[in-house]
Amino acid sequence: xxxxxxxxxxxxxxxxxxxxxxxxxxxxxxxxxxxxxxxxxxxxxxxxxxxxxxxxxxxxxxxxxxxxxxxxxxxxxxxxxxxxxxxxxxxxxxxxxxxxxxxxxxxxxxxxxxxxxxxxxxxxxxxxxxxxxxxxxxxxxxxxxxxxxxxxxxxxxxxxxxxxxxxxxxxxxxxxxxxxxxxxxxxxxxxxxxxxxxxxxxxxxxxxxxxxxxxxxxxxxxxxxxxxxxxxxxxxxxxxxxxxx
Amino acid sequence: xxxxxxxxxxxxxxxxxxxxxxxxxxxxxxxxxxxxxxxxxxxxxxxxxxxxxxxxxxxxxxxxxxxxxxxxxxxxxxxxxxxxxxxxxxxxxxxxxxxxxxxxxxxxxxxxxxxxxxxxxxxxxxxxxxxxxxxxxxxxxxxxxxxxxxxxxxxxxxxxxxxxxxxxxxxxxxxxxxxxxxxxxxxxxxxxxxxxxxxxxxxxxxxxxxxxxxxxxxxxxxxxxxxxxxxxxxxxxxxxxxxxxxxxxxxxxxxxxxxxxxxxxxxxxxxxxxxxxxxxxxxxxxxxxxxxxxxxxxxxxxxxxx
Ligand SMILES: Nc1ncnc2c1ncn2[C@@H]1O[C@H](COP(=O)(O)OP(=O)(O)OP(=O)(O)O)[C@@H](O)[C@H]1O
Ligand SMILES: [Mg+2]
Numbered sequence: 001x002x003x004x005x006x007x008x009x010x011x012x013x014x015x016x017x018x019x020x021x022x023x024x025x026x027x028x029x030x031x032x033x034x035x036x037x038x039x040x041x042x043x044x045x046x047x048x049x050x051x052x053x054x055x056x057x058x059x060x061x062x063x064x065x066x067x068x069x070x071x072x073x074x075x076x077x078x079x080x081x082x083x084x085x086x087x088x089x090x091x092x093x094x095x096x097x098x099x100x101x102x103x104x105x106x107x108x109x110x111x112x113x114x115x116x117x118x119x120x121x122x123x124x125x126x127x128x129x130x131x132x133x134x135x136x137x138x139x140x141x142x143x144x145x146x147x148x149x150x151x152x153x154x155x156x157x158x159x160x161x162x163x164x165x166x167x168x169x170x171x172x173x174x175x176x177x178x179x180x181x182x183x184x185x186x187x188x189x190x191x192x193x194x195x196x197x198x199x200x201x202x203x204x205x206x207x208x209x210x211x212x213x214x215x216x217x218x219x220x221x222x223x224x225x226x227x228x229x230x231x232x233x234x235x236x237x238x239x240x241x242x243x244x245x
Numbered sequence: 246x247x248x249x250x251x252x253x254x255x256x257x258x259x260x261x262x263x264x265x266x267x268x269x270x271x272x273x274x275x276x277x278x279x280x281x282x283x284x285x286x287x288x289x290x291x292x293x294x295x296x297x298x299x300x301x302x303x304x305x306x307x308x309x310x311x312x313x314x315x316x317x318x319x320x321x322x323x324x325x326x327x328x329x330x331x332x333x334x335x336x337x338x339x340x341x342x343x344x345x346x347x348x349x350x351x352x353x354x355x356x357x358x359x360x361x362x363x364x365x366x367x368x369x370x371x372x373x374x375x376x377x378x379x380x381x382x383x384x385x386x387x388x389x390x391x392x393x394x395x396x397x398x399x400x401x402x403x404x405x406x407x408x409x410x411x412x413x414x415x416x417x418x419x420x421x422x423x424x425x426x427x428x429x430x431x432x433x434x435x436x437x438x439x440x441x442x443x444x445x446x447x448x449x450x451x452x453x454x455x456x457x458x459x460x461x462x463x464x465x466x467x468x469x470x471x472x473x474x475x476x477x478x479x480x481x482x483x484x485x486x487x488x489x490x491x492x493x494x495x496x497x498x499x500x501x502x503x504x505x506x507x508x509x510x511x512x513x514x515x516x517x518x519x520x521x522x523x524x525x526x527x528x529x530x531x532x533x534x535x536x537x538x539x540x541x542x543x544x545x546x547x548x549x550x551x
Contacts, residue, residue: 093463093464097463120458121458125462
């Protein structure tokens with residue numbers, strides 16, 4: 001895969017402006033498994049960045065580092081001015097409330113309705129009932145699922161399920177939304193709808209990091225594309241476009 | 246406010262865990278109840294032993310018979326001396342006349358004995374002291390004290406022994422029962438700890454999706470742990486309540502029979518348990534809860550990864 005650049009992206013920004021800042025981030029799962037090798041990446045608030053690359057190049061690893069699911073072996077990670085490199089375990093929940101996550105294997109609870117699945121994220125964070133009652137309909141409307149709150153996951157389509165997952169990621173009004181292969185199991189049209197939803201969320205001001213394999217998705221987006229190769233940043237283009245190699 | 250909300254929600258999750266693995270919950274509670282049964286058996290046997298030993302001990306006395314012709318003042322002096330010992334609870338003087346009267350009273354229907362007695366001109370009985378010790382172990386000391394040359398020569402015979410054997414027999418039986426209960430109780434306790442560990446491990450496994458989601462949406466670690474701790478508390482509480490529901494009626498049936506056996510108004514077991522019920526069952530609950538919370542914590546630290 002190749003991503004042609006139309007305009008070289010410059011990362012020379014003032015430090016305090018960065019929403020996400022990775023400085024020479026290395027990640028080794030074992031001494032001989034290097035997933036990331038010295039990543040330098042700066043993402044501004046409100047940006048929409050797609051992370052692409054072949055399987056096994058460390059895209060998911062990168063996403064996991066951003067939510068402190070994994071720790072970097074070396075380097076520094078700063079999110080919204082908060083250095084999370086050595087974040088204490090007790091602080092991780094607060095980080096997670098500021099970063100919405102959509103993972104491919106990050107499923108819905110079958111025995112809960114759409115509304116309950118979304119409310120769950122607020123319940124477990126100890127939010128008051130009244131706030132849950134206010135927020136859930138709002139995010140349901142944002143992802144275009146109103147009227148389906150009382151359905152169970154097996155009563156809605158795959159695309160709709162993914163919308164519920166996105167809605168759940170939005171309940172804490174995160175500054176950053178990280179989506180790892182959110183269109184993985186979806187057909188092209190549904191995938192585009194999901195990406196449109198992500199773009200809409202981005203338009204509201206949320207920084208979006210999208211990890212994807214999908215060339216159509218990247219082409220349609222016309223946003224910044226970072227390509228990883230063997231754990232390193234291969235290209236970083238302001239507006240990425242997929243072309244056949 | 247937020248704390249209350251958190252606890253209420255965690256409690257809801259705990260109840261869900263409980264119901265979703267209901268058979269495991271039942272098995273856990275069963276082992277808990279068996280463990281408690283052993284502990285309570287220990288308590289009951291202990292109280293019964295105390296009662297039985299007390300009964301025998303209260304009856305133990307040593308009769309010290311003085312030689313005929315020993316003067317009353319000498320015997321009374323011996324009595325004073327004995328009462329001065331801290332080991333002696335009481336010392337009753339039985340004069341030779343009294344002994345004679347008692348003897349004839351006891352054998353009044355046996356003419357041959359009465360006749361034989363009447364052929365003897367003088368009273369064949371000497372005076373005696375009936376001594377009660379504070380503790381059965383003290384008799385040895387008391388008897389030793391009586392060997393004191395002042396009285397030793399005047400003493401005809403000392404008579405006790407049998408009681409000691411009775412107490413020893415009671416103790417050997419109850420000791421064996423207590424060791425048995427202790428051993429079985431300890432085994433059940435180990436099983437209980439292991440089963441809680443497993444119950445929590447399985448609860449974590451059944452809820453791995455929820456737990457994964459909770460972590461990713463920013464549930465605090467304590468919120469993730471709380472339902473499992475509460476679940477182990479629910480196990481302990483339900484087991485203790487079941488135990489109380491079994492033990493209290495059982496005691497009420499048993500108590501009159503045991504009282505009849507020991508020939509006392511009441512051995513006080515029921516009163517003891519009823520009046521100290523809070524302490525008895527509260528204590529058991531606390532021990533059980535502490536152990537199961539500990540076990541659950543180990544299970545969580547191994548399988549929860551938070
Ligand atoms: N938990 C782990 N333990 C050991 N090695 C791991 C672990 N997770 C990932 N890796 C390795 O790290 C490398 C990067 O994995 P990662 O999942 O980040 O790739 P990816 O770009 O997301 O791939 P894909 O497109 O297939 O999802 C791979 O070589 C993978 O085998
Ligand atoms: Mg991946």
